[in-house]
Amino acid sequence: MDLHTLKIFQTVAKMGSISQAARELQYAQSNITMKIQQLESDLQTTLFYRHNRGTALTAKGSLLLTYAEKIFDLIEETQNMMTDDQTPRGPLIIGSMETTAAVRLPSVLSKYHKDFPEVDLTLKTGSTEENIQGVLQYDLDGAFVAGPIKHPELIQKEVFEEELVLITDTKHPPISSIKDIQTRTMLVFRTGCSYREKLEQWLHQERVIPNKIMEFGTLDAIVGCVFAGLGLSMLPLSVVAKHIQEGTLRQHSIPNQYGKVKTIFIYRKERYVPSSLIKFINTLGN
Incomplete structure (x- = not known):
């Protein structure tokens, strides 16, 4: 088995058909x-099932694809290590929760870009679960997520601690118990959001079933709908502090066990760490 053949196998597996792989690689289908x-x-096993729509991996084929991707990742890592002269440059892809990106990161990103202009920095927002998977699957070099995270392949560095609060429109009466809100609509991010999980843990603990849950894709949408009286949400105080000070939203405190969330920065443990990522991590400590 050579790398050339392994790359052909990987391409067929990803494209789902021999004909599409041939076009992708510009080889003859035969x-x-x-x-x-x-x-x-050579391997004395069947790697693909053939059907009229293309190919599908067998169990052994899926296993080989996992190893093939590790091999090519390791080759790329080795090439990067050999060519890295410790001057931060090239692409750096960072993931973040939207709330963290909106409030905590602008000054960090600005400083990093000023100090290391040769780095092509990209920021992608998503839920904690999406960001974790992005790092594990090599789609992200590192990510800001809600912690703590227990995973043998990840290193974590605590960077912020967020205080969570319930927010409502200003006409909403004081909330003394979570049972006061069980008839209200809960406005939340998609599944995988750590703040949503905290709210759901609190509701479950108090045996409260919300009247309705509405999912949103952006922070601005949640804040705007809370302001309009559509429902309530649980978000970091740092995100909504300005709205509360301006009197457009009302803040309600929550129990301590649900009111604190640590934001951590994660990156892969086993891989070579490029100088661009090392400098980014160092920037977080400044």
Whole structure:
């Protein structure tokens, strides 16, 4: 088994058909077929099921794809290490929760960009779960997520602590118990959001079933709908402090066990850490 054949196998697996892989690699379809048959013969196993719509991986094929991706990731990592002269440059992809990106990161990103202008920094927002998977699958170099995180392949660095509050429109009466809000609509981010999970833990603990839950994709949408009286939400105080000070939203405190969330920065443990990421992590401590 050589790397060239392994790359052909990986392409067929990802494209889902030999014909599409041939177009992608600009090879003759017969050559692709021959290479796959040769690989299956060498490994003495069937890697693909053939059907009229293309191909599907067998159990052994899926296992080989996992190892193939690790091999090519390691090759890329080795090349990066050999060419890294410790001057931060090139792409750096960072993931973040939207709330963290909106309030905590502008000054961090501005300083980093000023200090290391040769780095092509990209910020992608998503839920904690999406960001964790992004780091594990090598789509992100690192990410800001709600902690703590227990995963053997990740290193975590605590960077912020958020105080969570319930927010409502200003006409809403004081909330003395979570049972006061069980008839209200809960406005939340998609599943995987740590703040939503905290709210759901609180509701479950108090055996409260909300009247309705509405999911939103952006922070601005949640804040705007709370302001309009559509429902209430639980968000970091740092995100809504300005609205509360301006009198457009009302804040309600929550029990301590649900009111604190640590924001941590995660990155992969086993991989080579480029100088661009090292400098970014150092910036978080300044």
